[in-house]
Amino acid sequence: MRGPLKEQRTDLPLVSVALVIDKNGFPMDFEVFAGNSSEFKTMAQAIDTLQKKYNFLKTVLVADRGLNSASNRKMLEDRGFGFLMSQKVSNLGGKLTDVMTDLSGYEDLVIGSPEHGKFKVIADYQKTNSQDPAETVSTTLVFTFSEKRKKRDEAILEAWRKVIEEKAEKKEELKASKYGWRGMVKTEAVLPEDEPEETEDAKKEINKKARTKAKKAVKIIVGVDEKVYEKRRDWLDLLGWSIRRRRSWPESRITKINQSRKEKK
Structure with a gap:
């Protein structure tokens, strides 16, 4: 492992x-x-x-x-x-x-x-x-x-969906793990609010800042990934x-x- x-x-x-x-x-x-x-x-x-x-x-x-x-x-x-x-x-x-x-x-x-x-x-x-x-x-x-087992897995899947919807409402951050309900989460990358706006000047610096921002960006839960959800429903048990x-x-x-x-x- x-x-x-x-x-x-x-x-x-x-x-x-x-x-x-x-x-x-x-x-x-x-x-x-x-x-x-x-x-x-x-x-x-x-x-x-x-x-x-x-x-x-x-x-x-x-x-x-x-x-x-x-x-x-x-x-x-x-x-x-x-x-x-x-x-x-x-x-x-x-x-x-x-x-x-x-x-x-x-x-x-x-x-x-x-x-x-x-x-x-x-x-x-x-x-x-x-x-x-x-x-x-x-x-x-x-x-x-x-x-x-399909019925049991359906109940688990619906419970996971409820967890995701509750976390999306609170705009919680998604951690690195993809196990369980985390595997069917839809997210968007959000940068810290105190990051300064980038200008068109100094393109080399822009690229450097972009890389830095990518490292600082966090994934915020916005809802359920419906494609993943439907796929899991189709393959239950x-x-x-x-x-x-x-x-x-x-x-x-x-x-x-x-x-x-x-x-x-």
């Missing part, structure tokens, strides 16, 4: 933990990384350390969307690992977004019991690293939807998951690993 905590807890250290569990869900080992280190880079490092220590064969990695990059998925594919990762759904493109928001194609998680949620499967989802087209991995993309089954390893590799285990004993 990087940056400030979403919970606004400045009294606690920010760390990232890699946890290993067995098939029964019991913790086996863990590794702690500094909170300001990039998860994209520490994932391979954590896997290397733990694999050397345990020589594990059958592995499925579970991670949130902060680790769901094309390069990480290619790295896992090359190792023969399976994975289940939360998938960001706001940048899938128009075609997939239409498929995701079309609720008519969803199936019940429990047949005949829609109250337990619904799902839709995209069998061959290709994700390519924009900086390296060779890093393309085919996965199964699963969308999920819950009517019960629509979640995405990238899934890939682990690959069966060649017998020669399994034999080599088993031999390594015997030597360690």
Whole structure:
């Protein structure tokens, strides 16, 4: 994890933990990384350390969307690992977004019991690293939807809207964080009232003053960003998951690993 905590807890250290569990869900080992280190880079490092220590064969990695990059998925594919990762759904493109928001194609998680949620499967989802087209991995993309959670999220969204409207009426300043209701706020930059008016003289000085003013300007809440609000309403409780089954390893590799285990004993 990087940056400030979403919970606004400045009294606690920010760390990232890699946890290993067995098939029964019991913790086996863990590794702690500094909170300001990039998860994209520490994932391979954590896997290397733990694999050397345990020589594990059958592995499925579970991670949130902060680790769901094309390069990480290619790295896992090359190792023969399976994975289940939360998938960001706001940048899938128009075609997939239409498929995701079309609720008519969803199936019940429990047949005949829609109250337990619904799902839709995209069998061959290709994700390519924009900086390296060779890093393309085919996965199964699963969308999920819950009517019960949608109602809860609608209530939260409306509560956030009320908070924004109240703050806009008071002309409050928006802080740096974009989490929660702050992510759908409409603002305008306001300069301190005591700033002198600029003239047309000395254009170099004008540019210098403009840069200084930009640093001093504050964002004042003026209302709800309706486009963001409507987009969130359309996507209430629509979640995405990238899934890939682990690959069966060649017998020669399994034999080599088993031999390594015997030597360690």
